Each structure stands twice: as structure tokens, then as C-alpha cells.
Amino acid sequence: MTSPDDTFSDETSLPEDKSLLIVDDDEPLRTRLGRAMEKRGFIPMLAGGVKEAIQLVRENPPAYAVVDLRLDDGDGLQIVGALHEVRHDCRVVMLTGYGNITTAVAAVKAGAVDYLSKPADADDVEKALLARPGEKAEPPANPMSADRVRWEHIQRVYELCDHNVSETARRLGMHRRTLQRILAKRAPR
Numbered sequence: 001m002t003s004p005d006d007t008f009s010d011e012t013s014l015p016e017d018k019s020l021l022i023v024d025d026d027e028p029l030r031t032r033l034g035r036a037m038e039k040r041g042f043i044p045m046l047a048g049g050v051k052e053a054i055q056l057v058r059e060n061p062p063a064y065a066v067v068d069l070r071l072d073d074g075d076g077l078q079i080v081g082a083l084h085e086v087r088h089d090c091r092v093v094m095l096t097g098y099g100n101i102t103t104a105v106a107a108v109k110a111g112a113v114d115y116l117s118k119p120a121d122a123d124d125v126e127k128a129l130l131a132r133p134g135e136k137a138e139p140p141a142n143p144m145s146a147d148r149v150r151w152e153h154i155q156r157v158y159e160l161c162d163h164n165v166s167e168t169a170r171r172l173g174m175h176r177r178t179l180q181r182i183l184a185k186r187a188p189r
Contacts (some may be wrong), residue, residue, distance in 0.1 A: 018042045019062040021128075023053040023079055024095065025072045029119070033066065036122035050074035053081045061087035064129050068113075069096035069103055080110040093128045095120055097156045117149070147188035154182060 003041035020042040024030040027048065033043040045062060048074050056062075057079070067076040076094060083090045095119045096105040104115045114128035137166055154172065158179075161167040165183070169176040 013129070017063045019060065019064065020044045021047065021053060021056060021062040021065040021067070021083075023047045023049070023065070023071065023076065024068040025049060026068075033125065034124060037066075037126070040122065040126050044140070048072075050076075050078050053079045057082050057086060061090065063087070063090060064090045065090055066125055067092060067094055068118075069107065077106060077110045080107070080112055084111045091129055092183050093125060095125075097152065118152070145188060151187050154179070155187075158183065 018041055020037055022030055022034050022037070022044055023046075024033070030045050030046050030048065030109050034046050042064065045056050047056055049071050053067070061083070065079070067079050069076040076096075078090065080092050080094070083092060092112045094103075094112045094115045095118050096103060096107075096115070107115045113131065116124060116128060154168075157171055158165075158168045161171065165179055166176055169179040172179065
């Protein structure tokens with residue numbers, strides 16, 4: 001009988017316990033995902049930032065983790081490193097609103113098993129966490145449209161620029177009036 005702290009007994013086994021650390025600075029998203037994963041049999045621990053997450057990791061190393069890449073008090077990659085120091089079989093999925101190749105490569109190099117763009121569906125998170133080592137998770141059943149991805153990116157940059165339309169337009173390389181029209185519309189489906 002293996003304990004949850006043991007390494008994978010072979011290349012296709014997963015950790016036996018269902019402890020799950022969810023780290024995101026967006027409290028409503030963190031809470032919703034925690035409830036959804038609890039319904040799927042996981043035992044969630046929630047953290048809002050790097051310091052809180054690392055403290056939880058040291059107290060009770062989880063078998064699984066869902067970590068936001070960019071947090072208010074640091075970088076989610078720090079958490080991945082801390083997780084693998086105390087529990088090397090922990091399966092980590094990175095979440096981010098900044099989906100690009102550079103951050104995906106950094107997450108995988110740090111030890112994440114998968115990388116999902118926000119907003120990620122709980123079913124997609126579960127599939128990514130439970131995918132056998134070396135096996136890829138299935139693509140999402142209802143992926144966001146290209147228009148929705150673009151809108152989400154614009155909203156995130158607008159938020160990071162403290163709702164300054166001129167600065168957001170400059171960073172996105174678009175005309176200020178074009179950005180104002182986009183911001184005035186509802187989110188695409």
C-alpha cells in the first residue's frame with residue numbers, strides 16, 4: 001500500500017489522495033472553482049496569493065494544484081517550485097488570463113502538467129489534473145470564440161491600466177475611439 005506522499009508507482013498512476021490547492025487572487029473565481037472541484041470528489045484548500053499558498057503547501061502538501069500564473073503578491077511559478085520541493089508527485093495545472101507560448105513554456109518547465117487559459121471550466125480543469133502522465137487532456141468541448149478571447153484580453157489590459165482608455169489603447173496598438181466602441185459593447189459569446 002502506498003502513501004499519498006510516495007512517488008508514482010509506475011508511469012500511469014496518479015496520487016491516491018484528492019487534496020487540491022487552488023490559488024487565484026480573484027476570490028469569486030477561486031470560490032466557485034473550489035465548490036465545483038469539491039463536487040467532483042476533490043478536497044480543496046483555497047489561497048489568494050503566493051505567501052498564503054506556500055504556507056498551506058508547507059503545512060499540508062496537496063496531491064493536486066490549480067495555480068494562477070499572475071498573482072497580486074507574486075508569480076504562480078514560485079508556488080509550483082515550492083510544491084515540487086515538498087511533494088514532487090503533485091500535479092499542477094496553471095491558469096492564466098495571458099495565454100501565450102512563452103508563459104506556457106515557462107509553466108511546463110517549472111513542472112506544471114498543463115496550462116489553461118481563463119476562464120477555465122471546472123470540467124477542463126479536472127480533465128487536465130487527472131490526465132495520465134504523458135497523456136494529453138482532451139480539448140475543451142465548448143472553447144471560447146476568437147472574439148471572446150480578444151474581448152477578454154482587452155478587458156484584462158484595460159483593468160491592468162486602471163481603466164485608462166488612452167493607456168490601454170496605446171498598449172494594445174489600437175485607436176482610442178476603436179477601443180471605446182469595443183468597451184461599450186457587451187461581451188461576445
